[in-house]
Amino acid sequence: MNFTAPLKADSIKVMLLGSGELGKEVIIEAQRLGIETIAVDSYNNAPAQLVANKAYTINMKNKNEILDVIRREKPDYILPEVEAINIDALFTAQEEGYHVIPNADAVNKTMNRKNIREFAAVELKLPTSKYEFVTTFEGLEKAAANIGFPCVIKPVMSSSGHGQSIARSETDLQNSWELAKEARGDASELIVEEFITFDYEITMLTVRNGKQTVFCEPIGHIQEDGDYIFSWQPMNMSEEAKIKSQEVAQKITDGLGGRGIFGVELFVKGDEVYFSEVSPRPHDTGMVTMITQSQSEFALHIRAVLGLPLDFIDYGAGASAAYKAKGDSFNPSIEIKDEAFTKTSYARVFGKPQSHKGRRMAIALTFDKDNSDKALQQAKELIENYSDK
Numbered sequence: 001m002n003f004t005a006p007l008k009a010d011s012i013k014v015m016l017l018g019s020g021e022l023g024k025e026v027i028i029e030a031q032r033l034g035i036e037t038i039a040v041d042s043y044n045n046a047p048a049q050l051v052a053n054k055a056y057t058i059n060m061k062n063k064n065e066i067l068d069v070i071r072r073e074k075p076d077y078i079l080p081e082v083e084a085i086n087i088d089a090l091f092t093a094q095e096e097g098y099h100v101i102p103n104a105d106a107v108n109k110t111m112n113r114k115n116i117r118e119f120a121a122v123e124l125k126l127p128t129s130k131y132e133f134v135t136t137f138e139g140l141e142k143a144a145a146n147i148g149f150p151c152v153i154k155p156v157m158s159s160s161g162h163g164q165s166i167a168r169s170e171t172d173l174q175n176s177w178e179l180a181k182e183a184r185g186d187a188s189e190l191i192v193e194e195f196i197t198f199d200y201e202i203t204m205l206t207v208r209n210g211k212q213t214v215f216c217e218p219i220g221h222i223q224e225d226g227d228y229i230f231s232w233q234p235m236n237m238s239e240e241a242k243i244k245s246q247e248v249a250q251k252i253t254d255g256l257g258g259r260g261i262f263g264v265e266l267f268v269k270g271d272e273v274y275f276s277e278v279s280p281r282p283h284d285t286g287m288v289t290m291i292t293q294s295q296s297e298f299a300l301h302i303r304a305v306l307g308l309p310l311d312f313i314d315y316g317a318g319a320s321a322a323y324k325a326k327g328d329s330f331n332p333s334i335e336i337k338d339e340a341f342t343k344t345s346y347a348r349v350f351g352k353p354q355s356h357k358g359r360r361m362a363i364a365l366t367f368d369k370d371n372s373d374k375a376l377q378q379a380k381e382l383i384e385n386y387s388d389k
């Protein structure tokens, strides 16, 4: 294939909307190509802001504030990094000729569970859990009775497990209702999902550069309270399940279109593959690619955005373990014991300016040439050497 997108790095400007740990690595990869970078978020000194050329702190839910920074900076590419962004601003920017990654419609679909679930299940006919949407407590009771217990309840707009719960019986519904309502994001509507008793779940990182689609090796992961705590790559799976996973990932990303990396979340039971959701951006479980691939998911995202070739080397197996703050602090410090620095591991500390209990602050990355179970075991052990104050 002949790639015809020469890189004129010093004349390219990217703007990140959302500046957390994932964005920080995207900015670093962009900087490595000499690209000018602007990091926007709703609080000062967000991780990506610490490494970008310029930073803005705005209300990300406010259409005018987003459009103001876009019109002022005139970026070549706008890279949404979080879900909680005013979507009208992205549609307007796109109409004005700005290039939203992957495109405003894909961001709109994926930021809301109702849009993406109906797109996947109804339009693309991909297998998913049974689901219903509700806006009232009575509606929740009815939907849970139809779907059966246990069921999973989530606000239609939320991420990292916020506002999510499993109701095991009718008596849990009141708690689930209140938890979802208290969550940040849009909790005015909830999705009630059938609980899938999967054997394992994966993220299929899928990269589109406008000319081809490339898959990374499947990433296995473990979630606690709807948020990832461990991931490893490659996930050892049957050839049939792997092919089905790639087919689902291809369909959903073709359906969304545009350039960039996507994290397609799938549940696998035997050789059956269920679509769960998709991020049109790097994925938290994909941080493991910082140790397993010559081009991490962040480097691949930038390459895809620019329409550049996507070739890379898989170095071997690896794993990641998330470190979550144990307490609350306005001036947090992460302590990592010497034992956590081994020949086959390293740390990434995000530099978040404030911690609160459960906030992801750092990760441990481990490598093992051919055994992801061993890498995972080491990651689990090493993260015990992390603490915070």
Ligand SMILES: Nc1ncnc2c1ncn2[C@@H]1O[C@H](COP(=O)(O)OP(=O)(O)OP(=O)(O)O)[C@@H](O)[C@H]1O
Pocket: 129, 152, 154, 158, 159, 160, 161, 162, 164, 193, 194, 195, 196, 197, 198, 201, 223, 225, 226, 227, 228, 265, 276, 277, 284
């Ligand atoms: N229907 C389901 N059946 C079984 N487990 C589920 C179901 N839905 C969610 N889960 C579990 O909860 C996790 C988080 O769910 P989901 O990905 O929908 O939430 P999220 O808040 O969007 O997370 P993130 O933003 O981190 O991707 C899943 O990875 C899975 O482990």
Ligand SMILES: NCC(=O)N[C@@H]1O[C@H](COP(=O)([O-])[O-])[C@@H](O)[C@H]1O
Pocket: 018, 019, 020, 021, 022, 023, 081, 082, 159, 160, 283, 284, 352, 359, 360
């Ligand atoms: N599952 C989505 C995800 O991992 N997103 C990552 O977490 C950051 C928010 O962290 P915070 O909640 O600690 O501010 C986001 O900016 C993004 O990097």
Ligand SMILES: [Mg+2]
Pocket: 265, 277
């Ligand atoms: Mg998810």
